[in-house]
Every structure is written in structure tokens, then in C-alpha cells.
Amino acid sequence: xxxxxxxxxxxxxxxxxxxxxxxxxxxxxxxxxxxxxxxxxxxxxxxxxxxxxx
Numbered sequence: 001x002x003x004x005x006x007x008x009x010x011x012x013x014x015x016x017x018x019x020x021x022x023x024x025x026x027x028x029x030x031x032x033x034x035x036x037x038x039x040x041x042x043x044x045x046x047x048x049x050x051x052x053x054x
Contacts, residue, residue, distance in 0.1 A: 015025055 015022075
């Protein structure tokens with residue numbers, strides 16, 4: 001749990017440094033979740049194989 005707290009501290013510091021409000025970040029998260037889904041099923045994309053012929 002301590003490592004997760006550290007990750008959140010880093011994310012919060014980056015958000016503040018970038019001048020992004022809590023609300024702006026939440027809107028962005030929600031927009032991405034609507035488009036791409038959330039990590040609720042714990043399915044992660046490991047790689048993308050691109051077909052260069054198309």
C-alpha cells in the first residue's frame with residue numbers, strides 16, 4: 001500500500017506542476033474511460049503489432 005501512496009504522490013505533484021486542476025484531470029480520466037474502458041477487468045495491452053502493408 002505504501003508504494004501505491006508513493007505513486008499517487010508523484011501523480012499529484014506532476015498534476016500540480018503542469019497546472020492541471022483536479023476537475024480537469026477527472027474529466028480527462030472519464031473521457032478516456034468512456035473511449036478505452038477502465039482497468040476493472042485487469043486486462044492490460046502488452047503490445048501492438050502493426051501491419052505495415054495496410
